Every structure is written in C-alpha cells, then in structure tokens.
Amino acid sequence: MQWPAASGEKSQVVCPLDVPLVCVVGPTASGKTALAQRIAERLNGCVLSADSMQIYRGMDIGTGKIAPADRTVPYYGLDVAAPGSAYSASLFQEYGRGVVLRAYEQGCRPIVCGGTGFYVRALVDSYDFPAGEQVGNPVRDAYNARIAECGCDAVWAELNQRDPASAALINAHDAKRVVRAFELLSEGTSYAEQHAKLHAIGVHFPVTMIGLQVDPEILRHRIDARVDQMVEDGLVDEVRSLLSEGLRDALTAHQAIGYKEIVQALDGAISLDEAISQIKFATHRYAKRQRTWFRKDKRITWICADRDNGEELLCRSLKIVDTDEKRYGKGCA
C-alpha cells in the first residue's frame, strides 16, 4: 500500500491551501473531539467531523456526538443526513471538500476530526469515485438478493467468470465487495481497475495529521465506561425514537454499533445486559480496526493520549501544526 507523500510536496497537491489541513485521527474514545475543538478554538477555526455515523441526524448519544451546549466553535459533518438515508464516502468527499474550501474562504480554519478512516482518506486524498447510482442502485439490490438466495461463493464464482481480475482481489465470502464489483462492471469500470489506482493515489489537500494513541488496555476500560454512560444518558430512548422514524429499514444507520444491539434488546431477542456487553465488545473490535487503518498512514504524528491531559495534548498538537506550516511555507516559496 502506497501512501501519498508528506504534505510539503507541493507538486502533487491538486487543490492547494494556504496551510495544511489539520486532521485529528485515532480510535473511538481516544479524545479526538475534545482535542479538535481545542485546536479549532486556538486557530480561530471550526470542526469538520469525518464520521460515518455522526453524519446522521438524531444519532447522538450512541455515536458520541458532542452536545450542542458543549460546542465552542462551528461544527460541520454532524446531522447532515436523515438516518433513513444511505450516506457514503463519496457523498462525504463532496460535502467535506465543500466545507473545507468555504471555511478557508471565510478565514475560518477547518479542523478535521476523523474516526472513519475511509472518509478521511476520501476527503484528503485524490480518490476518484466513478459515477453511478448512489441510492437504490438496482444492480446492488439484484446481487444482494442473489447472494441471499445462492450464497456469496456462487455469486463470486460468477464474478470470476465475467471479471477474473477483480475476483482475484476479492475474497469469495466478502459479500459487500462482490456486489460492489458487479456494480462497477455495470458502470463501465471494474473493481480491479479502481483498485489499481490505490497504489498511485495523490493528495488532494496537504495535511497535518495528528493521531491520538491510547494503550489498548486503557482504551478498553474507557470504552466500557463510555458505553455504560451512554446507556445512563438515555441510549435506549434514543433508539426507541429512531425506530419510530424507521431505523429498522435504514441501510447504513442500522449497522451502527450501539443501535443494532439495543434494537435486538427492544425486540426481546436478547436482554439489555447482553446488549450492553455486546456493544462493548463490538466497540473494542471497532477500535482495533481503526488502529489498523490509521497505523499504516505514515503522515500521522502520534501523540500519547493515555491520560486525559487536554492542555498537554493541545500544546503538542499546536507544535506539530506549527512545524508543518513552516515546512509547507518553505515548500511553497
């Protein structure tokens, strides 16, 4: 996997900014939001959340969305979509890039707060998503139905007939990607073709990436405490009210950790205690995947957030931002 060069290399920059775009990344419960907000306060900026679930209106407690009363700077990327709608990385790319450019125009510095690695990359790197039906894609529906009927392996075998290059890149059990491969074929491209571009991806915005690193054991305890707090704060009621708005049929929102489990508890399939412990375990695994995703991005400067020491984290972050700006400034001159 190739990663774009450091932000200082201007030649690759498609859409140059005056200064690098600051991104705070890291696993869930690492303290991204608090740090991003503090940085935004200092830099006279705003926060752009890059989070596939906080994007949904009404999903507040379970996604760890910062409460309106606690917001000290303008926020973007929250409550952008209805929970029933299907959002995506490409929609976020379009939205997020608009936010970034508008903010710079207005002299407000956006600070990206990213939990969804794919969204951050779609925003910041030169991903080029092919055109096609975004919602209610008939190809997607058709192949999902086929997989439900014949099993994923059989449908993968069919893909292997039509497009062996793509099939070779996709595991025969990976239903999401098998379906996506057929979608891409219907759009005149292929999974293999798109995948090949990964190795040559450039940067769209120059970035300063700050990663919050927390010892896994400490993070696990923090997650558990946070889940208990969410339940105390009324997660069950939130899910109940989302159900009345059609959460059950929501393609994406229904997959959110903390929501799908509570839905099961409300249905009586599992007890509330079981749901709570499942939410904790699912969140641990999610944090592990986030760690894996961000770990390979060499642009990230990691800072230790084992302890909740906001001032220290802010100082270190501002230093990183400052250093990067100087380097970038030099590159431009």
Next chain:
RNA sequence: GGUCGGGUAGCUCAGUUGGUAGAGCAGGGGACUGAAAAUCCCCGUGCCGAGGGUUCAAGUCCCCCUCCGACCA
C-alpha cells in the same frame, strides 16, 4: 458428616471404546476506491485442580486429597 455432579486456553465448555487436547466467545495481526461503527482474511502449549497407582501409554480407569455446586442429614 453423607451422596451425586463438576474442576481442561482470559471466559463458557467439547473431548468418542485409554494413544500427551479442540470449539465458541474474548484478545491480537491484516486487508480495504460509492454500505466502512460495514465487510472480509489470518493467529489456539494449556503444570487437562494436587499427589499416588494400573498400563508400553491416562484429560480419559483406580485410590487419596483439595476446591466449587446441588441434594440428603
């Protein structure tokens, strides 16, 4: 005190007629171009409670001890 269960991987447990152990969960690692909090791939040595005995060979049979649970007193 007596009877019966049971003590095997961090947890819940499998382990066939004796051939030195294996699942699920948890955990770890990895992949990822329009669902990404999704989806998928890889990773299991543990005094088989302690001690003794039978046997070429014991998690598995016998004895004894110990701990937990249930029942009877």
